[in-house]
Amino acid sequence: MAQKRDSWAEPYKIKMVEPLTMTTREQREKALVEAGYNTFLLPSELVYIDLLTDSGTSAMSDRQWAGMMLGDEAYAGSRNFYHLEKAIQKHYGYKYIVPTHQGRGAENILSQIMIKDGQFVPGNMYFTTTRLHQELAGGKFVDIIVDEAHDPESLFPFKGNVDLDKLQKLIDDHGADKIAYVSIATTVNMAGGQPISMANLKALRELTSKDGIRIIHDMTRVAENAFMIQQNEEGYGNKTVAEIVKEICSLTDGATMSAKKDALVNIGGFMATNDWDVFEEARNMVVVYEGLHTYGGMAGRDMEAMAIGIEESVHDDHIRARVGQVFYLGQRLLDMGMPIVKPVGTHGVFLDAKAFLPHLPQTAFPAQTLAAELYLDSGVRAMERGIVSAGRNKETGDHYYPKLELVRLTIPRRVYTQAHMDVIAESVQRVYEHRDNITGLKMVYEPKYLRFFQARFEKLPK
Amino acid sequence: MKHRTIIEPFRIKSVEPIGLSTEAERVQQLKEAHYNPFLLRSSDVIIDLMTDSGTGAMSAHQWAGVMEGDEAYAGSRSWERMEQTIQSLTGMKHVLPTHQGRAAERIIYGHLGGAGKVFISNTLFDTTRANIEFSGATGIDIPIAEGQDPATDYPFKGNMDTGQLNLLLKEHQGKVGAVVLTVTNNSGGGQPVSMANAKEVAAVCKRHGVLFLLDCCRIAENSWFVKHREEGMDKLSYRDIARQMFELADGAVMSAKKDALVNMGGFLALRDPALAEACTNLLIITEGFTTYGGLSGRDMEAIATGLQEVFDPHYLNYRIRSTTFLGEKLKEMGVPLMWPIGGHAVYIDAKALYPHIPPHEYPGQALVCELYRLGGIRTVEIGSVMFGTYAEDGSLRPARMELVRLAIPRRVYTQSHIEYVAETFEEIMRTKEQVRGYKIVKEPRFLRHFTAHFEAL
Numbered sequence: 001m002a003q004k005r006d007s008w009a010e011p012y013k014i015k016m017v018e019p020l021t022m023t024t025r026e027q028r029e030k031a032l033v034e035a036g037y038n039t040f041l042l043p044s045e046l047v048y049i050d051l052l053t054d055s056g057t058s059a060m061s062d063r064q065w066a067g068m069m070l071g072d073e074a075y076a077g078s079r080n081f082y083h084l085e086k087a088i089q090k091h092y093g094y095k096y097i098v099p100t101h102q103g104r105g106a107e108n109i110l111s112q113i114m115i116k117d118g119q120f121v122p123g124n125m126y127f128t129t130t131r132l133h134q135e136l137a138g139g140k141f142v143d144i145i146v147d148e149a150h151d152p153e154s155l156f157p158f159k160g161n162v163d164l165d166k167l168q169k170l171i172d173d174h175g176a177d178k179i180a181y182v183s184i185a186t187t188v189n190m191a192g193g194q195p196i197s198m199a200n201l202k203a204l205r206e207l208t209s210k211d212g213i214r215i216i217h218d219m220t221r222v223a224e225n226a227f228m229i230q231q232n233e234e235g236y237g238n239k240t241v242a243e244i245v246k247e248i249c250s251l252t253d254g255a256t257m258s259a260k261k262d263a264l265v266n267i268g269g270f271m272a273t274n275d276w277d278v279f280e281e282a283r284n285m286v287v288v289y290e291g292l293h294t295y296g297g298m299a300g301r302d303m304e305a306m307a308i309g310i311e312e313s314v315h316d317d318h319i320r321a322r323v324g325q326v327f328y329l330g331q332r333l334l335d336m337g338m339p340i341v342k343p344v345g346t347h348g349v350f351l352d353a354k355a356f357l358p359h360l361p362q363t364a365f366p367a368q369t370l371a372a373e374l375y376l377d378s379g380v381r382a383m384e385r386g387i388v389s390a391g392r393n394k395e396t397g398d399h400y401y402p403k404l405e406l407v408r409l410t411i412p413r414r415v416y417t418q419a420h421m422d423v424i425a426e427s428v429q430r431v432y433e434h435r436d437n438i439t440g441l442k443m444v445y446e447p448k449y450l451r452f453f454q455a456r457f458e459k460l461p462k
Numbered sequence: 463m464k465h466r467t468i469i470e471p472f473r474i475k476s477v478e479p480i481g482l483s484t485e486a487e488r489v490q491q492l493k494e495a496h497y498n499p500f501l502l503r504s505s506d507v508i509i510d511l512m513t514d515s516g517t518g519a520m521s522a523h524q525w526a527g528v529m530e531g532d533e534a535y536a537g538s539r540s541w542e543r544m545e546q547t548i549q550s551l552t553g554m555k556h557v558l559p560t561h562q563g564r565a566a567e568r569i570i571y572g573h574l575g576g577a578g579k580v581f582i583s584n585t586l587f588d589t590t591r592a593n594i595e596f597s598g599a600t601g602i603d604i605p606i607a608e609g610q611d612p613a614t615d616y617p618f619k620g621n622m623d624t625g626q627l628n629l630l631l632k633e634h635q636g637k638v639g640a641v642v643l644t645v646t647n648n649s650g651g652g653q654p655v656s657m658a659n660a661k662e663v664a665a666v667c668k669r670h671g672v673l674f675l676l677d678c679c680r681i682a683e684n685s686w687f688v689k690h691r692e693e694g695m696d697k698l699s700y701r702d703i704a705r706q707m708f709e710l711a712d713g714a715v716m717s718a719k720k721d722a723l724v725n726m727g728g729f730l731a732l733r734d735p736a737l738a739e740a741c742t743n744l745l746i747i748t749e750g751f752t753t754y755g756g757l758s759g760r761d762m763e764a765i766a767t768g769l770q771e772v773f774d775p776h777y778l779n780y781r782i783r784s785t786t787f788l789g790e791k792l793k794e795m796g797v798p799l800m801w802p803i804g805g806h807a808v809y810i811d812a813k814a815l816y817p818h819i820p821p822h823e824y825p826g827q828a829l830v831c832e833l834y835r836l837g838g839i840r841t842v843e844i845g846s847v848m849f850g851t852y853a854e855d856g857s858l859r860p861a862r863m864e865l866v867r868l869a870i871p872r873r874v875y876t877q878s879h880i881e882y883v884a885e886t887f888e889e890i891m892r893t894k895e896q897v898r899g900y901k902i903v904k905e906p907r908f909l910r911h912f913t914a915h916f917e918a919l
Contacts, residue, residue, distance in 0.1 A: 074504030
């Protein structure tokens with residue numbers, strides 16, 4: 001393992017820059033009204049620091065840009081596909097690969113193949129698009145994450161772990177054949193970017209093996225998860241992130257990946273499996289939804305960038321700087337006494353909106369409100385991860401009321417500097433100081449699926 | 463002086479080396495690819511005429527756009543540029559970006575389709591038909607009679623038979639998902655659709671209250687034919703002709719990989735806000751958020767620029783003329799082909815070339831393999847492999863025509879590449895009697911041509 005040190009200085013220098021727009025408070029006030037207080041609906045040009053997501057927003061390396069120029073845009077058999085296939089096999093160890101235009105394309109195909117109507121899909125907390133595809137395929141998501149994951153104050157280092165008793169009970173109650181597969185995310189986004197431990201994953205593998213239940217890996221931030229194992233789990237301090245990533249994958253049977261996160265690209269994803277039958281079916285299906293199985297809806301150049309990005313993403317130096325930057329922001333906010341989810345996750349800092357705005361009931365959308373206030377203060381764009389994202393229960397028609405009501409400050413990879421982090425922390429503090437004056441929101445437009453993307457709100461009167 | 467020679471209105475800024483191979487190597491490669499060109503490695507191919515989709519060379523201006531792509535997840539300025547460009551071209555307010563054309567098709571046909579529904583078209587393309595059938599609906603092709611005879615000379619062989627359309631709309635009243643006009647008509651030989659025909663189709667649809675959609679992935683090329691072949695249209699610009707055609711439709715589906723001159727991308731454009739909202743819900747599930755739909759910011763930039771470049775009269779002249787150049791050369795050699803030459807490809811009539819190979823032994827596939835063996839030229843069969851179905855007794859219901867498409871990527875190959883292709887055909891003509899057919903030994907349920915395995919007979 002590389003030497004321990006406190007500073008997380010970037011293992012790269014800047015080669016190309018993108019100018020940012022500075023806005024006035026009046027401009028932002030107007031923009032918020034026009035966007036219906038939904039940060040998704042703000043034009044990117046009016047955003048100063050964009051922490052909406054770490055998905056597809058990374059800066060590529062000069063090697064990746066060079067790869068862009070080597071794109072082979074042939075419809076069939078592009079050499080970039082074979083490079084990508086090799087990179088995935090080498091670094092993740094899965095046998096068969098089907099490329100897709102992004103992660104949800106892979107989820108769509110995998111869910112349709114592996115879920116039978118009425119089956120359960122237990123997982124370590126839901127993710128918006130993942131659960132939706134499971135439900136559309138006739139499955140029912142069951143949360144089997146450890147209880148600590150729902151407690152923003154718990155300092156447990158592996159809040160992404162599965163509670164094996166919850167899984168065992170599900171198997172005992174319904175039988176193993178009612179379980180489509182176990183869905184495991186590395187890291188768990190909705191829990192605040194929390195990792196799963198190798199020990200837990202091994203135990204899960206053992207339990208599922210008894211009943212022949214497959215484990216499907218939502219591996220979008222697997223390198224970050226591997227880094228946390230390296231840092232915090234006994235026996236892994238001397239292993240490289242690359243080794244740990246491969247070990248994680250080896251304990252699962254297949255995967256979906258949005259390459260827009262860890263793999264350092266702006267577009268792309270894939271489905272992987274060790275199972276020939278699943279692969280055969282996926283390869284036929286991908287043609288209908290995505291594109292021929294040697295491009296799956298990606299330009300050749302984007303497959304090349306992904307192949308190179310995967311390799312860069314498992315370097316210890318890269319991942320230490322990546323997570324180090326997130327921890328730096330988290331620590332600053334903790335030092336200021338801001339309520340955030342602890343421990344700090346790997347891809348972002350999650351503000352605890354319930355603690356931030358205790359005077360707002362959950363039906364006044366505290367996290368949505370806080371994200372809007374933050375934008376108003378400084379032009380920092382964050383994302384709601386609370387009741388709006390959770391959506392409605394299909395059967396009762398009522399909101400799901402998630403325990404966590406969070407605002408996600410997601411840090412794009414290799415994009416922002418330490419000075420940007422300081423601006424963010426100071427803005428959060430300013431909003432906190434006048435939090436008593438903040439009123440909530442009411443929803444005035446609600447789309448049918450994934451409502452958080454496009455819902456519109458109005459400010460409640462004081 | 464007025465020149466006869468049409469030169470490329472550009473010069474080359476970046477090149478990509480081609481690997482050359484021997485015939486013996488290619489015989490081996492074909493065998494490993496189970497005689498399906500979709501399974502060949504691109505790096506083995508010498509001249510890739512498999513498709514004009516996503517294979518074009520972008521301009522320096524587009525590459526500059528690639529560098530300027532705004533990769534923000536929501537509200538990207540690259541999206542704003544793309545949206546405005548499409549709104550002003552189509553006159554349609556609601557634009558949904560998708561990672562490519564088939565995703566836009568799946569969304570709109572998935573929403574409008576379902577069991578019992580019927581879609582009527584001049585000719586549905588393979589992925590379009592697959593999307594429609596995947597939803598449980600049925601697709602009906604009604605090209606005009608002239609469009610079904612490869613040898614007739616007719617200026618607008620892509621037209622739809624509006625008499626039949628009228629009858630079908632009566633027969634299937636209440637069950638028609640949409641009428642889809644594909645411009646140009648790809649499966650029918652890249653043949654254009656006249657403005658007059660588009661107007662008639664629009665009028666019939668209106669009378670029956672049926673949704674009229676344009677599959678517009680080659681609309682600029684279609685506009686070239688309209689300007690030069692249709693009366694009263696020569697005063698209009700190519701872009702104005704396209705705009706006029708869009709005005710007739712209720713919506714449009716585009717694979718931007720063709721006439722938007724990019725390697726990846728597509729969109730769905732609609733007038734009706736309620737339909738757009740329903741489609742937007744589906745877009746978010748499988749494609750991406752409304753302001754990127756599964757595309758990177760840089761690709762949206764490139765689409766916006768490409769949609770402007772494609773209507774440049776010098777570009778379109780070069781494009782259509784260079785495709786015709788290959789067609790004329792082959793015709794002189796006596797190669798049976800679809801006539802007149804379409805916009806993006808030359809279609810060889812394999813049934814006429816190999817009369818001794820019956821449809822169930824796939825004469826088109828035989829020609830595809832020959833072209834690869836002799837010249838390393840990759841092409842695609844558009845015949846009974848792509849569109850054939852099975853009768854209940856397991857026998858093949860052949861497609862109307864057995865064609866092989868030589869699709870010309872935009873701005874990629876030079877005149878000497880084209881002459882190399884023509885020279886390969888000399889050998890094809892010399893040895894045509896010795897060629898044998900193929901049988902399918904493995905095939906998937908949908909879109910079998912992409913992954914099927916063949917064996918030589």
